[in-house]
Amino acid sequence: MLRFKNILVVVDAQNISSQNEAIRRGTELARENDATLTLLHVFDEPKSSIERYQDFISAEELSSVIRQRKMLALEEIVEPIKTMGFTVGARVVAGRGFIEIITQVLKHNYDIVIKVAELHGDLFNSNDVHLMRKCPCPVWLIRHEGASKTILAAIDLSLEDSAQGKALNKLIMDLATSVAARDQSQLYLLSCWTLYGESTLRSSGLLKVSQDRIDDMLVGEHWENLLRQRALGQSYSLDDEQLVLVKGSPDDIIPQFMGEKQINTVVMGTIGRTGVPGLIIGNTAETVLHSIDSSVIAVKPDSFVSPVKM
Numbered sequence: 001m002l003r004f005k006n007i008l009v010v011v012d013a014q015n016i017s018s019q020n021e022a023i024r025r026g027t028e029l030a031r032e033n034d035a036t037l038t039l040l041h042v043f044d045e046p047k048s049s050i051e052r053y054q055d056f057i058s059a060e061e062l063s064s065v066i067r068q069r070k071m072l073a074l075e076e077i078v079e080p081i082k083t084m085g086f087t088v089g090a091r092v093v094a095g096r097g098f099i100e101i102i103t104q105v106l107k108h109n110y111d112i113v114i115k116v117a118e119l120h121g122d123l124f125n126s127n128d129v130h131l132m133r134k135c136p137c138p139v140w141l142i143r144h145e146g147a148s149k150t151i152l153a154a155i156d157l158s159l160e161d162s163a164q165g166k167a168l169n170k171l172i173m174d175l176a177t178s179v180a181a182r183d184q185s186q187l188y189l190l191s192c193w194t195l196y197g198e199s200t201l202r203s204s205g206l207l208k209v210s211q212d213r214i215d216d217m218l219v220g221e222h223w224e225n226l227l228r229q230r231a232l233g234q235s236y237s238l239d240d241e242q243l244v245l246v247k248g249s250p251d252d253i254i255p256q257f258m259g260e261k262q263i264n265t266v267v268m269g270t271i272g273r274t275g276v277p278g279l280i281i282g283n284t285a286e287t288v289l290h291s292i293d294s295s296v297i298a299v300k301p302d303s304f305v306s307p308v309k310m
Contacts, residue, residue, distance in 0.1 A: 006038075008108075008113045022140075029114075066094075098130040116142050119143075124290075133270065139296075141295060149183050149186065153177075154269075155169050157225050186242075188261065190253070192246050193222065194247065250288065254291075
């Protein structure tokens with residue numbers, strides 16, 4: 001099981017409570033791994049528009065009062081957690097949400113960020129999307145917990161061609177199997193495949209490729225992906241019923257599969273092609289994230305460098 005040693009739980013203003021699901025998850029992980037747990041709250045700096053307050057309080061004084069009140073609220077939650085035997089602390093900072101969260105990750109080398117998802121309608125709000133795009137460590141955004149306990153590892157088998165891609169797939173699988181074991185959940189490994197240029201090969205009169213040849217190429221592509229998926233699944237002791245290989249676009253297949261199986265949490269990479277300079281989030285990940293209503297654990301390759309600087 002993947003072991004976390006330095007866990008950051010982000011606590012929003014509306015959710016500073018011991019009932020916060022992110023705090024519960026973070027506490028469980030810290031207790032099981034004898035890890036350090038930090039609760040973080042980020043609040044907006046008082047804006048220059050508070051001139052009307054200046055007769056009785058300055059922006060700096062107001063910021064100090066807010067910080068003290070939020071810290072007291074966090075400390076009330078932290079005190080009973082301290083009795084569990086691992087290191088736990090609280091931190092309150094002022095600034096822009098995702099930037100301050102990522103800055104804390106960079107400063108203190110957190111292994112994972114856990115927070116309750118903020119939603120705009122049914123979609124992740126911009127702060128959470130930026131966090132998934134730019135945070136160098138895994139980000140676990142928690143939405144409602146469904147009745148079924150199901151975890152999906154969404155694996156791009158084409159990444160198995162490179163050491164960097166294999167490492168990303170391994171991280172996805174390590175996280176997915178860890179959460180599934182912890183929750184005693186059903187785990188699925190889903191991969192999609194296509195034959196590059198199939199529609200062009202079939203319809204172009206300029207290319208002299210027979211339909212039988214294309215069908216043979218499809219069979220070969222399918223078997224190559226099947227063998228890769230089986231090898232990956234066997235390394236995590238998954239049985240055939242847990243392995244799902246589907247021909248088609250992951251943009252469509254992943255949300256559809258998640259709806260059919262009532263997936264609670266999907267673990268997926270947010271960079272489709274590793275090693276592409278400036279690529280923050282892959283098109284497939286962006287589409288999938290806007291098409292699902294489950295919790296998400298978003299991961300990136302170890303080589304990813306956040307555009308946020310300390």
